[in-house]
Amino acid sequence: MSTKITVIPGDGIGPDIVESAIQIMNKAGCDFEYEYVEAGLTALEKTGELLPQATLDAIERNGITLKGPLTTPVGEGFTSINVSLRKHFGLYANLRPVKSFKGTQARYDNIDIITVRENTEGMYSGLGQKVSDDGSEAEAMSKITRAGAERIVRFAYELAEREGRKKVTAVHKANILKSTSGLFLKVAREIGEEYPNIESAEMIVDAACMRLVMNPEDFDVIVTTNLFGDIVSDLCAGLVGGLGMAPGANIGENCAIFEAVHGSAPDIAGKNLANPSSVILASVQMLEYLGMSDKADKIVKALADVIESGDRTTRDLGGSHGTTDFTQAVIERL
Numbered sequence: 001m002s003t004k005i006t007v008i009p010g011d012g013i014g015p016d017i018v019e020s021a022i023q024i025m026n027k028a029g030c031d032f033e034y035e036y037v038e039a040g041l042t043a044l045e046k047t048g049e050l051l052p053q054a055t056l057d058a059i060e061r062n063g064i065t066l067k068g069p070l071t072t073p074v075g076e077g078f079t080s081i082n083v084s085l086r087k088h089f090g091l092y093a094n095l096r097p098v099k100s101f102k103g104t105q106a107r108y109d110n111i112d113i114i115t116v117r118e119n120t121e122g123m124y125s126g127l128g129q130k131v132s133d134d135g136s137e138a139e140a141m142s143k144i145t146r147a148g149a150e151r152i153v154r155f156a157y158e159l160a161e162r163e164g165r166k167k168v169t170a171v172h173k174a175n176i177l178k179s180t181s182g183l184f185l186k187v188a189r190e191i192g193e194e195y196p197n198i199e200s201a202e203m204i205v206d207a208a209c210m211r212l213v214m215n216p217e218d219f220d221v222i223v224t225t226n227l228f229g230d231i232v233s234d235l236c237a238g239l240v241g242g243l244g245m246a247p248g249a250n251i252g253e254n255c256a257i258f259e260a261v262h263g264s265a266p267d268i269a270g271k272n273l274a275n276p277s278s279v280i281l282a283s284v285q286m287l288e289y290l291g292m293s294d295k296a297d298k299i300v301k302a303l304a305d306v307i308e309s310g311d312r313t314t315r316d317l318g319g320s321h322g323t324t325d326f327t328q329a330v331i332e333r334l
């Protein structure tokens with residue numbers, strides 16, 4: 001029986017780039033059955049809901065989801081759909097790998113870093129949000145639990161072992177945020193000792209940002225809390241040519257959602273201009289998660305060759321072609 005994957009084409013450029021990734025997986029010999037469901041603006045217009053129950057059911061039933069970017073309407077009281085999904089399915093680990101591809105406009109050509117971001121706690125837990133009546137004071141609460149910190153740090157070390165990586169750097173601000181970041185760092189040190197074959201490092205977040213820009217080759221796996229992970233992972237995307245090249249996975253105990261990290265790009269939607277690379281790379285992450293590394297590697301190789309040779313690349317990669325030509329160029333190499 002073939003594996004069933006939930007597909008959310010998404011809004012804006014979503015349907016085109018997700019279709020590109022699916023055509024490429026099919027060509028690479030992946031025997032999946034795809035169940036298409038809707039979320040975001042597309043769902044709101046049809047069903048009156050951003051995240052219909054049928055979509056939640058399909059995500060839960062199949063366990064694996066490939067998702068295009070979703071538009072959350074601004075200023076209409078809707079919470080971010082991505083945040084809702086993370087909460088609903090307990091997707092505690094956000095994995096953001098970045099790898100250099102020759103032929104992009106990136107500053108470096110030797111980057112291979114994965115950020116493992118805790119996705120449910122810290123500054124983004126949404127706890128204790130208060131603004132005083134006169135609007136002169138605002139506060140919010142950051143919460144770190146030992147269980148949450150252990151789970152994410154262990155995840156990072158297990159990933160490092162599985163992928164044959166050498167080093168895990170815990171990024172923190174324990175010198176100032178003594179309680180929250182302090183607990184995270186304490187746990188990171190403890191867990192690190194359980195993995196003697198992997199080098200454990202720690203770095204204060206601001207210093208880590210500088211070092212990432214100056215000596216990115218010093219980093220391998222980064223593990224960090226929610227807010228720092230959000231910022232550091234985008235910084236890492238910038239090292240390899242921007243969000244167009246950066247995929248992300250949200251992983252929980254029973255459910256995983258793979259996505260491009262950029263948005264729905266309304267400015268170029270429907271114009272066949274979008275670079276599908278980050279959702280293609282998200283599908284590569286999905287294949288690795290499913291233990292299909294051979295197919296994942298084949299796709300990465302084909303994609304890298306298209307980008308390096310400049311054969312039918314999109315505008316953001318310095319080319320003059322569209323999503324469909326780019327996809328065709330990758331398919332021909334498979």
Ligand code: NAI
Binds near residue numbers: 069262263267
């Ligand atoms: P965006 O990432 O959609 O676009 C920023 C800029 O990058 C635009 O100029 C866009 O044309 C360009 N761009 C993005 N992806 C591209 C691609 N694949 N190829 C070529 N160019 C690309 O960010 P923006 O404009 O801030 O957000 C638009 C909408 O997307 C908003 O409604 C936002 O809420 C949503 N969004 C959804 C995300 C998700 O579902 N994971 C993540 C970020 C934003």
Ligand code: MG
Binds near residue numbers: 230231234
């Ligand atoms: Mg972010």
